Amino acid sequence: MTSVLDRAAAPSRLDDADLSLMLLIRAFELKLLDLYGRGLLNGTTHTCLGQEHVPVAMGPLLGPADHVFSNHRGHGHYLARFQDPEGLLAEIMGREGAVCGGVGGSQHIRRDRYLSTGVQGESLPVAAGVALHLKRAEPGGLACVYIGDGTFGEGAVYEALNIIALWRLPVLVVVENNGIAQSTPRGTHMAGTIGGRAAAFGIGHALVEGFDLAAIRGRLGPLVARVRQGTPLVAEFVTHRLGPHSKGDDTRTARELQEAREGDWLGRYRAAHRDQVDRLEHEARAWVDAVAEEVAARPPSRWTSS
Amino acid sequence: MRVAEDLNAALHRLMDHDPGLYVLGEDVLDPYGGAFKITRGLSTRFPDRVLTTPISESAITGVAAGLALSGDRAIVEIMFGDFAALAFDQLMNFAAKSVSMYGTRVPMRMVVRCPVGGGRGYGPTHSQSPQKHFVGIPGLALYEVSPFHDNLAVFEEMLWRGEPCVLFEDKVLYTRPMHAVEPPFSVERAGGVARVFLDDQPDCVIVAPGGVAHRVLAAMRSLLLEEEIVATLLVPSRLYPFDADIPAARRVFVVEESTGGGTWGAEVAHLVHQRHWDRLDGPVTLIHSADSVIPTAAHLEREVLVDAAAIHRVIRKVIRG
Ligand SMILES: Cc1ncc(C[n+]2csc(CCOP(=O)(O)OP(=O)(O)O)c2C)c(N)n1
Numbered sequence: 001m002t003s004v005l006d007r008a009a010a011p012s013r014l015d016d017a018d019l020s021l022m023l024l025i026r027a028f029e030l031k032l033l034d035l036y037g038r039g040l041l042n043g044t045t046h047t048c049l050g051q052e053h054v055p056v057a058m059g060p061l062l063g064p065a066d067h068v069f070s071n072h073r074g075h076g077h078y079l080a081r082f083q084d085p086e087g088l089l090a091e092i093m094g095r096e097g098a099v100c101g102g103v104g105g106s107q108h109i110r111r112d113r114y115l116s117t118g119v120q121g122e123s124l125p126v127a128a129g130v131a132l133h134l135k136r137a138e139p140g141g142l143a144c145v146y147i148g149d150g151t152f153g154e155g156a157v158y159e160a161l162n163i164i165a166l167w168r169l170p171v172l173v174v175v176e177n178n179g180i181a182q183s184t185p186r187g188t189h190m191a192g193t194i195g196g197r198a199a200a201f202g203i204g205h206a207l208v209e210g211f212d213l214a215a216i217r218g219r220l221g222p223l224v225a226r227v228r229q230g231t232p233l234v235a236e237f238v239t240h241r242l243g244p245h246s247k248g249d250d251t252r253t254a255r256e257l258q259e260a261r262e263g264d265w266l267g268r269y270r271a272a273h274r275d276q277v278d279r280l281e282h283e284a285r286a287w288v289d290a291v292a293e294e295v296a297a298r299p300p301s302r303w304t305s306s
Numbered sequence: 307m308r309v310a311e312d313l314n315a316a317l318h319r320l321m322d323h324d325p326g327l328y329v330l331g332e333d334v335l336d337p338y339g340g341a342f343k344i345t346r347g348l349s350t351r352f353p354d355r356v357l358t359t360p361i362s363e364s365a366i367t368g369v370a371a372g373l374a375l376s377g378d379r380a381i382v383e384i385m386f387g388d389f390a391a392l393a394f395d396q397l398m399n400f401a402a403k404s405v406s407m408y409g410t411r412v413p414m415r416m417v418v419r420c421p422v423g424g425g426r427g428y429g430p431t432h433s434q435s436p437q438k439h440f441v442g443i444p445g446l447a448l449y450e451v452s453p454f455h456d457n458l459a460v461f462e463e464m465l466w467r468g469e470p471c472v473l474f475e476d477k478v479l480y481t482r483p484m485h486a487v488e489p490p491f492s493v494e495r496a497g498g499v500a501r502v503f504l505d506d507q508p509d510c511v512i513v514a515p516g517g518v519a520h521r522v523l524a525a526m527r528s529l530l531l532e533e534e535i536v537a538t539l540l541v542p543s544r545l546y547p548f549d550a551d552i553p554a555a556r557r558v559f560v561v562e563e564s565t566g567g568g569t570w571g572a573e574v575a576h577l578v579h580q581r582h583w584d585r586l587d588g589p590v591t592l593i594h595s596a597d598s599v600i601p602t603a604a605h606l607e608r609e610v611l612v613d614a615a616a617i618h619r620v621i622r623k624v625i626r627g
Binding site for chain 2: 100102109110124125126136155156160163166305
C-alpha cells in the first residue's frame with residue numbers, strides 16, 4: 001500500500017533537538033566540501049546535503065539494538081545515530097580517534113550495530129542475514145537499510161527483497177529517492193516505480209514527502225512496529241540532492257539545480273522559522289568549526305593490519 | 307566411508323554440536339538433500355536451521371555474511387562451484403573485507419561450499435575449477451576437500467578461523483573412499499598437509515589439491531614402475547594462504563585441474579622459488595588443464611582436463627629429458 005504525506009505549505013515547527021541535529025549534519029557536510037576545496041582531505045566523499053532530515057526522522061523509530069546499514073552517502077546516517085562528528089571527521093581525515101582507524105574512510109564505517117559499505121546494493125542480502133539472526137535470537141529487533149533510487153538497478157536488491165518477503169524478515173528499507181544516481185537521472189535508470197517493485201514482492205511501501213518529522217514518525221511508527229513482527233517495509237523518502245555527487249561533479253543544468261535548491265528543506269524552513277534557524281545554525285556551525293580545527297591538529301591514525 | 311558420506315556426517319555433527327550454525331542453499335531440503343546429496347537428512351533433523359533458498363547465489367552468500375556478522379555461523383552450498391561467480395561480490399567485497407576494513411578484526415565465520423571440476427560431462431558452465439579466481443583475496447581462505455583429510459576437522463578449522471572460507475569439493479571425489487592409498491605408498495598428515503610417500507629419497511615433490519590426488523597417485527605408480535622415478539605427493543587442505551614444508555628434492559611439480567592461465571599453481575611455484583630456489587634444478591613445473599572451456603562430449607573433455615597420463619608425461623620429460 002502506498003500513502004503520501006502531503007507537503008505542507010508552511011512547514012510546521014520542528015523540535016529544537018531535531019533541527020539542531022539536521023543543522024549539525026548540514027554544517028558537517030559543508031565543512032567537508034570546504035576541507036576538500038583546501039586540499040586537506042584524501043580521496044573522495046559523498047555529502048548528504050539536502051537529505052539531512054531522513055535519518056533524523058528515522059532516529060526515534062530505531063532503537064540501539066536495531067542494526068543500521070548505510071551506504072556511500074552515510075554521514076547523516078552516522079551522525080543521526082551517534083552525534084559524534086569528532087569520530088567521523090577523524091575517520092575521514094585519517095586522524096587519531098578515527099572510528100575505524102582511518103581504514104574505512106567516508107564509506108566504510110562500523111560501530112556497534114551500525115555498518116556502511118561502498119558497493120551499491122550489497123548490504124541488502126547482509127541485512128537479511130542479520131534480520132534472520134534477530135528473528136530467532138532477539139525477536140522485535142530489525143535491520144534498517146538505507147539505499148538510493150539508483151541502487152534499484154542492482155540484482156542483489158531483488159534477490160534480497162524476495163528472500164526478505166519469503167522468510168518474513170524484519171527488514172526496513174529506507175530509500176532516499178533524490179531522483180539522481182551520480183549523473184544519471186531517474187528517468188534514465190529506472191523503469192516503473194519503487195512502489196511497484198515493492199508490490200511485486202508483496203512488500204508494503206510508504207511514500208514520504210516533506211520534512212514534518214512529527215507527522216512522518218506518526219505515519220511510519222505503526223509500520224515500523226509491524227516490521228519488527230516480520231512484515232517488511234520499503235519507506236521511500238522523496239528528497240533532493242543539493243550538492244554534487246561527490247566533490248565537484250555536478251552535471252545538472254542550472255534549472256535542475258535551481259529546482260533542487262527550491263526543494264531544499266532548509267531554505268523552505270528558514271523562510272517560515274528564521275529565528276529558530278539562525279539561533280541553532282550558529283551553534284551547529286560553531287561546533288563543527290571547533291571539531292574540524294581540533295581533529296585536523298591530531299596526529300595520523302595508526303593501524304596494524306592483522 | 308566415501309567422501310560424500312564423510313562430508314554429510316561432518317555436517318550432521320557440526321549442526322548437532324553448534325546451535326548457532328545454519329546451512330543454506332538451493333534444494334537442500336529432504337528428501338532431495340542437495341544436488342549431490344551432501345546435505346541429506348539435515349533438514350529433517352534441524353528444520354529451523356537448514357534453509358532452502360531461491361536461486362540467488364549472491365543473496366545466500368550475503369545472508370551468511372549477515373549471520374556471521376551477528377556472531378552466528380553459516381555454511382552455504384553453491385549448487386555448482388561455477389555459480390560462485392554470482393557470489394563473488396559478497397565474498398570479495400563484503401565478507402572478506404569486513405574482517406579488516408573497519409579498523410579492528412571482525413570475525414566472519416562462514417564457509418561457502420563449491421562442488422567443482424569436470425570428468426562427468428556436465429559441460430562448460432558446470433565443470434570448472436574456479437579456485438584460481440579466488441586466490442589472493444585478503445581475508446578469504448580457500449580449502450579443498452581431499453580423501454586424506456577428515457572433513458569434520460577441516461570444517462571446524464574453517465569455522466574457527468574467523469575469516470570467510472571457500473571449500474572446493476571436486477565432484478569426482480564424492481564416490482571415492484576416504485584415506486585409501488595402495489602399497490607401496492604410505493600416507494601421513496602433519497599440520498593440514500597430507501604426505502603420500504615411499505621410503506626412498508624422492509626424485510621430485512608434487513604439490514596437488516585433493517581433487518587431483520588420485521590422478522597424481524596413478525602417475526606416481528606408473529613413474530615408479532616404468533621409470534624408477536620416486537615422487538612424494540603433498541596434499542594441502544588449505545590452498546590459500548598456502549603454507550607447506552617442501553621436502554628436499556631437486557624438482558617440484560604443481561598439479562591442479564584448473565585451466566591454464568593465472569592459476570593457483572603459479573602462486574605455489576612463486577612461494578617455492580622464493581624459499582628453495584638454491585636447491586632446485588629448475589623452475590617449478592605447472593601441470594594443469596588446457597586453456598579452454600570444458601567440453602561436454604567425453605572424448606573432448608578428456609583432451610582438455612589434466613589426467614594421470616599427462617602428469618606422467620610431463621614429469622618424465624622434465625626429469626629424464
Ligand atoms: C556496485 C556499484 N556500482 C557503482 C558504484 C559507483 N557509485 C557510487 S554512488 C553511485 C550512485 C548511487 O545512486 P543512488 O543509489 O541513487 O544514491 P545517491 O548517490 O543518489 O544517494 C554510483 C554509481 C558503486 N559504488 N557500486
